[in-house]
Amino acid sequence: MAKFDENAKPFSEKWLDERIGLNTLKRVLQTEYWIPKNINFLWAMGMILAATFGILLVSGIFLLMHYKPDVDMAFDSVNYTIMTEVGYGWLWRHIHGVAASLVFLIIYIHMFTGIYYGSYKRGRELIWLSGMALFVAFSAEAFSGYMLPWGQMSYWAGMVITNLFSMGSLELNGLVEWIRGDYVPGDAYLMRFFMLHVLLIPLVIIGLIVLHFGTLRLPHVNNQEGEDIDFEEAEKLYKEGKIKESKVIPFSPVFLSKDVFVMGIYFILFFYLVFYHFNFAMDPVNFDPADGLKTPAHIYPEWYFLWSYEILRPFNKDIGLIAFGIAQAALFFLPFIDRSPVVAPAHKRPLFKIWFWVLVIDMIALTVLGKLPPEGIFNTLGTVFAILFLLLGPALVWITTIEKKQAKGV
Amino acid sequence: MRELKILAVVVFFSLLVYVLVEPFAHSQMHKHVEGHNFVYTGEADIVQASKEKKETKKKFWSDVKKIASIKGDVKAGEAVFANCVACHNGANVNMGGVIPPKLDHAGSIYDKNYLIALIKDPAMASNVDHKYEDTSTHPMGSVKFTVNSDKDIADVVAYMLVHKAGEATPKEAYEEACVRCHAMRYDKLTQLGETPGFKYEKDALAHKIKVLEEQEKVKTYMGKLPPDLSMIIRARSENFLETFIENPQSQLPGTSMPRVGLSKEGYEKVKAYLTAIGDPSKPERERLGPWVIGFFIIFSILAYLWKKEKWRGHY
Numbered sequence A: 001m002a003k004f005d006e007n008a009k010p011f012s013e014k015w016l017d018e019r020i021g022l023n024t025l026k027r028v029l030q031t032e033y034w035i036p037k038n039i040n041f042l043w044a045m046g047m048i049l050a051a052t053f054g055i056l057l058v059s060g061i062f063l064l065m066h067y068k069p070d071v072d073m074a075f076d077s078v079n080y081t082i083m084t085e086v087g088y089g090w091l092w093r094h095i096h097g098v099a100a101s102l103v104f105l106i107i108y109i110h111m112f113t114g115i116y117y118g119s120y121k122r123g124r125e126l127i128w129l130s131g132m133a134l135f136v137a138f139s140a141e142a143f144s145g146y147m148l149p150w151g152q153m154s155y156w157a158g159m160v161i162t163n164l165f166s167m168g169s170l171e172l173n174g175l176v177e178w179i180r181g182d183y184v185p186g187d188a189y190l191m192r193f194f195m196l197h198v199l200l201i202p203l204v205i206i207g208l209i210v211l212h213f214g215t216l217r218l219p220h221v222n223n224q225e226g227e228d229i230d231f232e233e234a235e236k237l238y239k240e241g242k243i244k245e246s247k248v249i250p251f252s253p254v255f256l257s258k259d260v261f262v263m264g265i266y267f268i269l270f271f272y273l274v275f276y277h278f279n280f281a282m283d284p285v286n287f288d289p290a291d292g293l294k295t296p297a298h299i300y301p302e303w304y305f306l307w308s309y310e311i312l313r314p315f316n317k318d319i320g321l322i323a324f325g326i327a328q329a330a331l332f333f334l335p336f337i338d339r340s341p342v343v344a345p346a347h348k349r350p351l352f353k354i355w356f357w358v359l360v361i362d363m364i365a366l367t368v369l370g371k372l373p374p375e376g377i378f379n380t381l382g383t384v385f386a387i388l389f390l391l392l393g394p395a396l397v398w399i400t401t402i403e404k405k406q407a408k409g410v
Numbered sequence B: 001m002r003e004l005k006i007l008a009v010v011v012f013f014s015l016l017v018y019v020l021v022e023p024f025a026h027s028q029m030h031k032h033v034e035g036h037n038f039v040y041t042g043e044a045d046i047v048q049a050s051k052e053k054k055e056t057k058k059k060f061w062s063d064v065k066k067i068a069s070i071k072g073d074v075k076a077g078e079a080v081f082a083n084c085v086a087c088h089n090g091a092n093v094n095m096g097g098v099i100p101p102k103l104d105h106a107g108s109i110y111d112k113n114y115l116i117a118l119i120k121d122p123a124m125a126s127n128v129d130h131k132y133e134d135t136s137t138h139p140m141g142s143v144k145f146t147v148n149s150d151k152d153i154a155d156v157v158a159y160m161l162v163h164k165a166g167e168a169t170p171k172e173a174y175e176e177a178c179v180r181c182h183a184m185r186y187d188k189l190t191q192l193g194e195t196p197g198f199k200y201e202k203d204a205l206a207h208k209i210k211v212l213e214e215q216e217k218v219k220t221y222m223g224k225l226p227p228d229l230s231m232i233i234r235a236r237s238e239n240f241l242e243t244f245i246e247n248p249q250s251q252l253p254g255t256s257m258p259r260v261g262l263s264k265e266g267y268e269k270v271k272a273y274l275t276a277i278g279d280p281s282k283p284e285r286e287r288l289g290p291w292v293i294g295f296f297i298i299f300s301i302l303a304y305l306w307k308k309e310k311w312r313g314h315y
Ligand code: HEM
Pocket: A042, A043, A044, A045, A046, A047, A049, A050, A053, A107, A110, A111, A114, A117, A119, A120, A124, A127, A128, A129, A130, A131, A132, A133, A134, A135, A138, A209, A212, A216, A220, A221, A222, A223
């Protein structure tokens, strides 16, 4: 039986410590959560993502108070009620739209950081897997949210994407209808994506963020050199006051103070976009109300899905779907495709370095081609880069096998 | 500094993606049409015309040019204008497909050359002559018979340029130039104009029926109901709107929307109205933006000082 001090003032530190272990929590999550000192601002991206998710949540709640999930009212509730009648409704909407787009930019930077520094192996496999689960959840969140204004692009992108579930030649039209709740996107469709967007997927995301943070705690984050730090020794040095010699810093307040600074810079960019440059995040086509009888001249997803879309597009539908599936799965299982035990930044792994930059450039090329009309040279280039992407998987197995042999040889 | 180098790499690739996915991709998706600054000489019409029509169009626009050089008599024009008021009477009655618009600001919102062309032959002026076997069957086509001399045309245009050229409000410009076809539901405008407030539901419904009947007629005339333009300012690019309004055929070949013939001033007015309704937060954005961004600049400076303080002694 635990001891409770009768004289402790309610809600005083002691009182709380006896009841919820305040001091232990502080120690484990803040003052003795050791972060390597040798890191750069890219390690602040995780907290920026958490902050951006917070912004999405808050702005989303404000939008939710006026949004109407009904095919006859959705468009006007967003474009008229929220944009014109609700005080600062336009601000919440632009914040939500810009945040939804930027969150993916930061996610991609965060992922590429993880790949560059090899932060997905040697005990960090679960961080990567939970991160990928977050990526999938965010993708679903973004897609479902894109349906809500019920503009032309909501309708037609929704039509195209849900059609994928017919699985090509398997012709699973029943499945597509089941997902839509109708033959074509309509009220039932809008309502269920509304539910997913404001309830189910956010719950899943919150759970996954907790899991992602949990998977970080024991392996600790990586560092700029991929050094395998002896955290116990470093902790001892730090506690002895030898903070210069110690290789670690406490998460709070030292690491956090840098995160907050990076966040400040990020928010300057963020609000510049919100006030002066939000169009990139809100496609003009979606300001035409949904019209099932009028197919837009160009149908494309938001920018962050374009590379996947372009892997799908150049092939016939069965091969496209298979290629698409392989590409997503390959990214998911990266920690297991990479056979090398070396954890080091790419600039210290000659072959991997080439592989990394080919990956970056290939994904950017696919992203751009995914938006361009699939004609002539663009179509050819799309096919080339999509095949290149698929080849990057085997290439990584090969490169890392060589690395593994070299590492053993040493 | 290593951090700055990394930042430069991140910024470079982010900007690269942005430039290629936004400006570049859009330039590839949408054809670029050159505007002609809201001056109407018929040049584009002649280029686009079918072989058999080319000569007729050439002659038509050179006649327009000739009339434009005649100095009109404002006083005489006032009498000719009575012909126009026969139809443009403000009675809100549909005539051959649409309600003839008010002409209160016709002298300022339309271009002079265009007005001349319009009176000479409305279908030719608005580049929809391909829809008519005989252009005098255009809803305003009979004007050819009542105002038929070059001098009359020059006079009535001179009259409008003097007496119908007051400054229109953005909304008036829209009501005169577009509303007969395009509703604006976010400002309670229908093809019948402003929707009044009704005390009884049955009056509101009766009005709604009138609107539906009017829309039916516009639809018959145009082949489809012209879209509501409440959000058009965010749905189309600046270049599209400008060149489409100058000459709808240039952007949507074969479209039934006639050229409206706005002057530069008229277009600016209409655009101001479309912006006020479709993107009303613009002034507020411009007011609030500097404060919020200023806040985060100060926030960043303080955060930097805090960081420096916390990291003291670590290296
Ligand atoms: C939006 C959702 C996400 C949030 C809120 C989030 C948050 C975080 C945070 C706070 C960290 C620790 C600080 C840092 O290294 O940046 C972290 C690390 C990490 N995250 Fe995420 N993350 C998200 C998505 C992802 C995704 C999509 C991936 C990739 C699949 C991923 C992979 C990783 C990896 C590998 C690390 C370890 C980095 C290292 O050890 O150096 N995360 N994340």
